[in-house]
Amino acid sequence: xxxxxxxxxxxxxxxxxxxxxxxxxxxxxxxxxxxxxxxxxxxxxxxxxxxxxxxxxxxxxxxxxxxxxxxxxxxxxxxxxxxxxxxxxxxxxxxxxxxxxxxxxxxxxxxxxxxxxxxxxxxxxxxxxxxxxxxxxxxxxxxxxxxxxxxxxxxxxxxxxxxxxxxxxxxxxxxxxxxxxxxxxxxxxxxxxxxxxxxxxxxxxxxxxxxxxxxxxxxxxxxxxxxxxxxxxxxxxxxxxxxxxxxxxxxxxxxxxxxxxxxxxxxxxxxxxxxxxxxxxxxxxxxxxxxxxxxxxxxxxxxxxxxxxxxxxxxxxxxxxxxxxxxxxxxxxxxxxxxxxxxxxxxxxxxxxxxxxxxxxxxxxxxxxxxxxxxxxxxxxxxxxxxxxxxxxxxxxxxxxxxxxxxxxxxxxxxxxxxxxxxxxxxxxxxxxxxxxxxxxxxxxxxxxxxxxxxxxxxxxxxxxxxxxxxxxxxx
Amino acid sequence: xxxxxxxxxxxxxxxxxxxxxxxxxxxxxxxxxxxxxxxxxxxxxxxxxxxxxxxxxxxxxxxxxxxxxxxxxxxxxxxxxxxxxxxxxxxxxxxxxxxxxxxxxxxxxxxxxxxxxxxxxxxxxxxxxxxxxxxxxxxxxxxxxxxxxxxxxxxxxxxxxxxxxxxxxxxxxxxxxxxxxxxxxxxxxxxxxxxxxxxxxxxxxxxxxxxxxxxxxxxxxxxxxxxxxxxxxxxxxxxxxxxxxxxxxxxxxxxxxxxxxxxxxxxxxxxxxxxxxxxxxxxxxxxxxxxxxxxxxxxxxxxxxxxxxxxxxxxxxxxxxxxxxxxxxxxxxxxxxxxxxxxxxxxxxxxxxxxxxxxxxxxxxxxxxxxxxxxxxxxxxxxxxxxxxxxxxxxxxxxxxxxxxxxxxxxxxxxxxx
Numbered sequence: 045x046x047x048x049x050x051x052x053x054x055x056x057x058x059x060x061x062x063x064x065x066x067x068x069x070x071x072x073x074x075x076x077x078x079x080x081x082x083x084x085x086x087x088x089x090x091x092x093x094x095x096x097x098x099x100x101x102x103x104x105x106x107x108x109x110x111x112x113x114x115x116x117x118x119x120x121x122x123x124x125x126x127x128x129x130x131x132x133x134x135x136x137x138x139x140x141x142x143x144x145x146x147x148x149x150x151x152x153x154x155x156x157x158x159x160x161x162x163x164x165x166x167x168x169x170x171x172x173x174x175x176x177x178x179x180x181x182x183x184x185x186x187x188x189x190x191x192x193x194x195x196x197x198x199x200x201x202x203x204x205x206x207x208x209x210x211x212x213x214x215x216x217x218x219x220x221x222x223x224x225x226x227x228x229x230x231x232x233x234x235x236x237x238x239x240x241x242x243x244x245x246x247x248x249x250x251x252x253x254x255x256x257x258x259x260x261x262x263x264x265x266x267x268x269x270x271x272x273x274x275x276x277x278x279x280x281x282x283x284x285x286x287x288x289x290x291x292x293x294x295x296x297x298x299x300x301x302x303x304x305x306x307x308x309x310x311x312x313x314x315x316x317x318x319x320x321x322x323x324x325x326x327x328x329x330x331x332x333x334x335x336x337x338x339x340x341x342x343x344x345x346x347x348x349x350x351x352x353x354x355x356x357x358x359x360x361x362x363x364x365x366x367x368x369x370x371x372x373x374x375x376x377x378x379x380x381x382x383x384x385x386x387x388x389x390x391x392x393x394x395x396x397x398x399x400x401x402x403x404x405x406x407x408x409x410x411x412x413x414x415x416x417x418x419x420x421x422x423x424x425x426x427x428x429x430x431x432x433x434x435x436x437x438x439x440x441x442x443x444x445x446x447x448x449x450x451x452x453x454x455x456x457x458x459x460x461x462x463x464x465x466x467x468x469x470x471x472x473x474x475x476x477x478x479x480x481x482x483x484x485x486x487x488x489x490x491x492x493x494x495x496x497x498x499x500x501x502x503x504x505x506x507x508x509x510x511x512x513x514x515x516x517x518x519x520x
Numbered sequence: 521x522x523x524x525x526x527x528x529x530x531x532x533x534x535x536x537x538x539x540x541x542x543x544x545x546x547x548x549x550x551x552x553x554x555x556x557x558x559x560x561x562x563x564x565x566x567x568x569x570x571x572x573x574x575x576x577x578x579x580x581x582x583x584x585x586x587x588x589x590x591x592x593x594x595x596x597x598x599x600x601x602x603x604x605x606x607x608x609x610x611x612x613x614x615x616x617x618x619x620x621x622x623x624x625x626x627x628x629x630x631x632x633x634x635x636x637x638x639x640x641x642x643x644x645x646x647x648x649x650x651x652x653x654x655x656x657x658x659x660x661x662x663x664x665x666x667x668x669x670x671x672x673x674x675x676x677x678x679x680x681x682x683x684x685x686x687x688x689x690x691x692x693x694x695x696x697x698x699x700x701x702x703x704x705x706x707x708x709x710x711x712x713x714x715x716x717x718x719x720x721x722x723x724x725x726x727x728x729x730x731x732x733x734x735x736x737x738x739x740x741x742x743x744x745x746x747x748x749x750x751x752x753x754x755x756x757x758x759x760x761x762x763x764x765x766x767x768x769x770x771x772x773x774x775x776x777x778x779x780x781x782x783x784x785x786x787x788x789x790x791x792x793x794x795x796x797x798x799x800x801x802x803x804x805x806x807x808x809x810x811x812x813x814x815x816x817x818x819x820x821x822x823x824x825x826x827x828x829x830x831x832x833x834x835x836x837x838x839x840x841x842x843x844x845x846x847x848x849x850x851x852x853x854x855x856x857x858x859x860x861x862x863x864x865x866x867x868x869x870x871x872x873x874x875x876x877x878x879x880x881x882x883x884x885x886x887x888x889x890x891x892x893x894x895x896x897x898x899x900x901x902x903x904x905x906x907x908x909x910x911x912x913x914x915x916x917x918x919x920x921x922x923x924x925x926x927x928x929x930x931x932x933x934x935x936x937x938x
Contacts, residue, residue: 062602062702063927160605291794303805310806313738315798368717372738380736381658382810416710 057350058422068163068501071345075499078346082241082493083248085341091488094340099484105477112470113184117193123467130450130462135189136300137442138472141325142182142479143223143297144318144438147290148326149175150230153237154286157279163354165497166347169241170337170486171330172234177482178329179227181475186219215299222296226289233282239265240275240496291315294322301445307388308449311376317369321438324362324408327355328434335428337487346493349422356421359434363412366441370409384454396461397448404444407437525933528771529922536916540766544913552906559899568881570633571640572896575877577629578641579869580900582727583751584908585623586744586865589720590752591616592679593745595686596716599702599709605780607932608772608922612759614690615915616752617683622911624676626904630727631672634665640880642668644733655734663730671726675719682712690923697925720745728869731876735814739799746792751865753785754858761855763921772922772933775849779937782848782857789842789861793835817875821889826871834864866901 055070073081116123126133149172156164190196199220201210210217243265246258265271298318301309331352338347377389392401411433415421420430452459486492499505536544563573591613598606598613630641639645643656644663650656656663686705693701721741729740737743760773760781803811818827838857847853878886886892923929 060602060703060706062699062706065604288790295794295798299802302802305806305808310802310808311738312740312799312802313742314802316739316742316795364714368721369738372721372741376736376738379659379662380810381655 055345055348056422057348058353058418066350068166068348068350069346069498070348073345075502075504078493078495078498078502079244079248081342081346082491082495083245085487085492086245086489087248095484095488099481102477102480102484105474106481107477108470109474109477112467112474113188115467116188116471121189121191123465125462125464125468127460127462129453129458129460130447132446132450133462134443134464134468134472135185137439137446138475139182139185140297140442140446141439142178142185142475143293144322144325144442145329145435146175146178146182146226146230146326147294147319147322148330149173150226150233150286150290151323151326152330153233154283155290157283158287161354162501163351165494165501166351167330167334167355167493168497169234169237169490169494170333170492171326172230172237173486173490173492174329174333174483175230175326176227176234177479177486178326179223179230180482181479183223183227184475184478186216215296215303218296219300222293226293229282229286229289233286236278236282237494237497238490239263240267241491241494243267244495245491290323291319294318301449306449306453307382307384308392308445311373313369313372317366320362320365320369321408321441324359324366324412325435325438327358327362328431328438331355331359331427331431332435333483335424337492339424341487341492343493346498349424352424352427353421356415356427356430359431360412360415360421363408363434367409370405388449388452391452392444392448395448395452397444397451400440400444401448404437404440407433408441411437522931522934524930526930528933529924529929532771533768534772534920534922534924535918536763536768536913536921537766538917540768541913541917545910548906548908548910548913550906552903552908552910555899555901555903555906557903559896559903562894562896562899566896568885569638569640571880572877572892572894573900574630574633574640575874575880575892576894576896576900577904578727579866579873579897580904581623581626581630582869582873583866583901584619584626584904586748586869587751587755587908588617588619588623589679589745590748590750591756592620592683593716593720593749594752594756596682596709596713599686599705600713602706602928604928604931605777605935607926607928608769609756609760609777609781610926611690611919611921611923612756612763612916613752614683614687614923615912616755616759617679618687618915619908619911620676620679620683622907624680626907627672627676631669635669642730642733643880644730659733663733668726671722675723678715678719682715685712690926691919693923693925694920695925697927699927701925702927717741720748728872731873732814732879735811737799737803737811739795743792743795743799746788746795747865747868749788750785750792750861753781753788754861754865757781757785757854757858758862761851764851769921775851776935776937777932778851778854779845779848780935782842782854785858785861786839786842786848789835789838793839796830796835817878817888818871821887822891823871823875823889826867826891829867830864830871834861834868838864870897 057066057068057070059066069078124133124135126135149168152164152171153168156168187193187196190199198208199210199217210220239262242258243262246255246262249255249258295315295318298314302311302314304310334347334352334355338344374389377385380386392398411430414426414430420426447462451462559573559577563570563576566572594606594613595610595617597603598610633640634642634645637645639649642663643649644659645665645668650660661667685708689701689705692698721744724741724744728744729735729737757778760769760778763769764773800815803815817823838861841847841853841860842857847857874892877892878888878890926932
């Protein structure tokens with residue numbers, strides 16, 4: 045592993061020179077160097093103290109989540125703040141929040157792959173991992189919100205003698221399929237992309253247990269041309285199949301709200317608006333994790349400033365799309381001439397939940413606009429701050445949509461004000477514990493950067509083409 | 521990494537040959553003037569204060585406007601993303617986007633009568649109707665003649681200046697080969713994308729959604745935008761192929777570019793289907809009368825045929841037809857789907873606009889569910905289309921048809937679908 049102290053100023057590849065493509069892998073890294081840096085992380089003989097501390101905290105929080113879930117199941121959903129009129133509260137907010145986080149991974153691995161964005165290779169692996177873990181966190185919430193959890197399997201259309209079928213007209217059932225499919229395909233995609241890298245770890249392994257485990261996971265990969273050919277064809281097909289999934293999952297999640305006749309929920313822009321918001325929050329989470337990870341593991345030459353800057357631009361774009369949707373909702377609420385719709389939006393901005401609404405607007409619409417400044421989108425710690433705000437804002441967006449509309453609908457006598465209980469708060473924090481536990485395990489045991497894919501965009505991979513006196517460069 | 525392939529350009533024709541350009545101009549102007557003249561006569565003969573004419577003309581005008589706006593988005597997007605592959609086709613897109621000026625001129629037959637008190641198209645422009653209808657009264661601060669025209673001015677100024685900005689930079693670069701001009705376009709492109717999004721959204725609301733002023737849909741701007749992109753990619757593919765067939769740009773735009781344009785055509789058609797489905801499904805499912813009436817009129821009589829035509833002809837059949845790599849790389853097959861989708865885009869605009877006509881005519885003049893199709897639609901389409909073609913030829917004459925000085929031109933020539 046390289047131990048040289050690295051400074052971002054030294055290797056600034058964020059320039060905009062139109063005559064040459066900026067390099068994506070920096071410094072003196074060659075093919076062997078990439079392997080050494082990346083494979084070195086899971087091969088460290090001793091786990092660092094920092095990892096143990098972080099893992100300890102995460103596991104404790106995850107454990108708290110487990111205990112609270114037991115409390116919930118034993119006592120009943122009354123331990124949450126959910127009550128009429130707000131029957132859907134934090135559990136669904138957390139569900140939508142986590143599904144949203146899980147959108148960057150597949151966008152990076154599928155859509156950016158089809159768009160030939162080569163910079164994706166440095167970040168796709170851990171964005172995909174993040175996706176899988178976020179989907180796991182997401183699925184827990186509706187899973188434990190069914191009341192009688194021992195009947196949760198009723199959600200599946202089990203062909204059975206019960207003569208009882210799930211309600212196919214309910215978007216909540218569509219969710220089971222949409223998120224389930226997404227989780228399955230994302231996991232498959234993630235694991236499939238990892239096979240050559242797992243084989244590398246197998247080949248470098250010294251102990252026989254390591255060799256056996258990585259060997260089993262590598263599925264007999266031998267690096268032959270035939271294997272590579274099949275691998276690349278399959279990757280392309282998986283990417284094409286996963287692309288519509290990126291759109292469909294959050295569209296279906298948006299249907300949970302938009303098919304209802306509740307003011308503030310029923311509006312036609314919801315599907316693309318939710319998808320944009322999901323990508324927005326997903327990329328914010330990738331930056332939140334990438335900025336510290338690249339420093340802790342010495343990955344600055346692989347995950348360069350340009351990678352971070354590109355992600356910041358995606359956040360600026362999708363954040364503005366979300367802002368567009370907020371604006372359109374407001375305009376049409378007036379234009380429609382529907383009194384309840386108009387009231388709902390005034391109530392959001394100036395009613396009892398105005399504080400939540402303005403947190404949402406500041407974090408989601410205003411904060412990403414800071415990325416217009418080159419200085420902010422090329423200074424990692426500033427990006428980190430903006431992205432944490434985005435994460436907060438996107439949680440509040442779901443809170444605003446769910447709670448404001450339910451707490452004050454058509455009948456003023458049925459209005460109420462929702463407050464969470466300690467169990468609600470504990471479970472939100474606990475879900476972060478689950479997420480980080482899984483993520484830390486991933487960092488410790490699996491190659492965090494797709495080594496094989498990164499090598500394919502390095503100059504060594506195109507040696508036969510650089511015969512015309514141009515400087516070989518790996519292109520953006 | 522890129523091999524020098526500039527010789528491909530030096531060996532091929534990169535300008536519109538004057539005789540060819542002259543012929544296009546003559547045909548375009550001839551057909552255009554003939555079409556517009558016969559449309560006015562046919563419109564007059566209807567004796568309905570040009571109501572039928574206005575609808576047919578609006579549909580034809582919106583059709584060519586959407587191509588122009590699709591081109592404007594494409595050019596802006598290529599700069600935002602610093603794209604390399606598309607450089608060889610960008611000049612054609614710049615030329616199409618520059619037709620914003622023509623579209624502004626051609627909007628006069630819609631806007632001038634409105635300013636003079638004719639409310640053939642828009643019921644909200646009718647004072648009597650607004651007085652009698654609470655909803656129109658509520659919307660009057662937005663839907664009124666003065667503000668409508670002011671907005672149109674803003675849209676057209678924005679689009680004309682945007683198109684000019686990118687086109688001028690690109691043309692100046694032909695001579696100077698100065699990379700700083702690329703940088704200038706790139707810097708301008710991101711903020712201009714905001715201007716684009718807002719103007720296109722409200723233009724769609726104004727010209728199409730407000731034909732039925734009671735109806736509303738937050739996704740409508742995105743729906744129109746999706747149609748713009750479908751029609752633009754189809755037009756770009758056909759323009760490129762036609763030029764190639766005339767021996768122009770033969771080495772420059774090659775199968776790899778068509779393959780990518782085909783993918784984008786496929787992708788944006790899919791996107792159109794996704795948006796159309798989202799809008800329909802949510803309104804159908806919630807089943808609120810103030811929204812469903814719009815779809816209900818589009819399921820009566822002949823309109824159900826149009827709706828089914830859109831589902832199958834605009835979405836499902838081309839989805840199957842364009843999905844294979846083979847279809848996108850065989851230029852004849854690709855051209856077939858491009859023409860097909862252009863036709864479907866016209867049907868889509870017809871479906872959006874024409875159902876409002878029945879309520880604008882005298883009672884009983886057009887039975888509910890009857891499709892108002894006729895020679896007038898053909899005349900308007902040919903008229904606007906002819907002018908569009910001729911002005912496009914005027915725009916492109918004596919100019920390089922590829923951005924000759926673009927620093928990424930060679931990258932684009934080298935482009936391969938690996």
